[in-house]
Amino acid sequence: MSSPQDDFPEAHKICQIFRLSEEQMFQIVDRLTAEIELGLARDTHSRSTVKSFVTHVQNLPTGKERGKYLVLELGDATVSVLLVYIKSETDIEMTSKTFELSKNLKHGSGNRLFQFFAKCLAEFCHELNIAMENLPLSFVFSFPCEQEAVDIGVLLNWKSGFNSSDVEGKNVTKLLQNAINRRTDIRVNVVAMLTGTTGSLLSLAFSKQNCFIGIIVGSTTNASYVEKTLNTQMLQGYETSLKDNMIINTEWGTFGENGELDFIRTDYDIAVDKLTSDQMRNIFEKCVSGIYLGEIVRQILLDLMDKQLIFKGQKSNAIREPWTFDTRYMLQIEAEMPGQYRATDMVLHRLGITTNNQKDLACVRYVCNIIAKRSAMLMACGLVSLIKKMDVSEISVAVDGGIYRFHPTYHDMIMANVNLLLKDSATVELVLSEKGTALGAAFVAASSICKCRGE
Structure with a gap:
C-alpha cells in the first residue's frame, strides 16, 4: 500500500516540520500554564x-x-438576537433571529455599529411582542475585554476583521445600553457581558455538572475555565471572596507573543503572519484557527508548485493571491472518503488548476490533514494545560466553532493527543455545545439579577 512518503517524498519531507513531538507538546503545556499563572497574578499580569x-x-x-432573558451575540459576520425562556430545568424555549453584518459596519464608526445592534434587537422584540417588557439582556462579546464587573467590559482591542472607531478603551455594555436607550420603541436592560467560551461552558453545565472548561476553535480560538478564587489576584478582594470559584476568560489566542511558540513556528507561519494587520500578535490563534489554516495550506501548495513538485506545467494566478484557499476548502477536501478527490478537484478548479494526477490530488489532501492535525495537537496542549492546572480526575469540556463542528476527524485528533499527554491521569469528554452560548448567557443574566437583589 502506497504512502505519502512513497508517493510525494519531497512534499512529505516539507510537511514534517508541522509534526509536533511529544516532548514539544509537553513544552507547550508548561509554557502556556506559566503564562496563565502570570496573567492571574497582579504583579505579573501586565x-x-x-x-x-x-x-x-x-x-x-x-x-x-x-425566567425570560434576551441574548445579543456578535459573531464574525452576523448579529444574533435570542429569547431564552427557562420554564424548568428540562423545559427551555429558545427563539432566535440572525442579522448579517456588513463590512462597512465592521470598519465604520462605533456609534453606527451599536445603533445597528439596537435596531436588530428592536426588530426581534417587536416580532415577539416583548419590546416594552424591560427584559434583562446578556451581551455575548468575544473580544479581549478587561471586566471590572459582570456588566462592565472595556474593549482592549478589536480583532477578527473588526476595526470600528471609538470603541476600544470603552465599556461596551454601556455603549449598547446607550444605543438601546436612544430608541423609544424598546425597553431592555443590559445586565451582563461575557465571551462565547464562558457561555458555552455554562450552557453545558446545565446538564453536566462536571463541565469546567469551554473552548472554541473556529475562525478564532479561546478558552474559559473554572479557577479557584484565591488564585485570581486581579479580582478586587479576592482573598475575602465568599465564592470559591471564578470563571476565567484566558484569551489564549495571544499565547506566543513573547516568543513562547517560536520553537515550533515555521517559515510558512511567519509568511502568513506578515500578511496580517496584527503582525507578531495572536500567534497561537494563527496556528490553530480557521481564519489562518487555509492560508498556511496555500503557502505550502504554492511552494511545492514553484519547486515543480506538484501541478507540473500548470500556471495559476489565483493560487498566488493571499487568502484564496479558504479554510472551508480544507473541511470539504477532508470530508471525502479516502481515495476520492471530487472536492479536491473542485477546489483546485476554482484556483485555476486542472489535474487528474492522483498523486497531486492526494498531496493536497495530505497537506490539509497535516495542518489540521497540528491545530488539533495545539488545542490538545491548551486543554491539558487547563486540566492539569485544575487538578481534576474527570471533566466535560464544552466545545464550539466551525473547525470542531465540521472537520470529520478533529474531535478524534484532539482526544488522541489529550490522552497521550494526560497518561490516564484524567478522564476527558469533549461535548459539542449544541445550545451554543445562549443558555449560558441567560444564566449569567439570571445570576446578575439575583446578585443585585442580594439573593
Missing part, C-alpha cells in the same frame, strides 16, 4: 501573553434558574 481575565461569574447553574 507582562503575560495570556491575560486570564476574571469574568466576575462565580456561580455555576443550579437548575433552579427561571
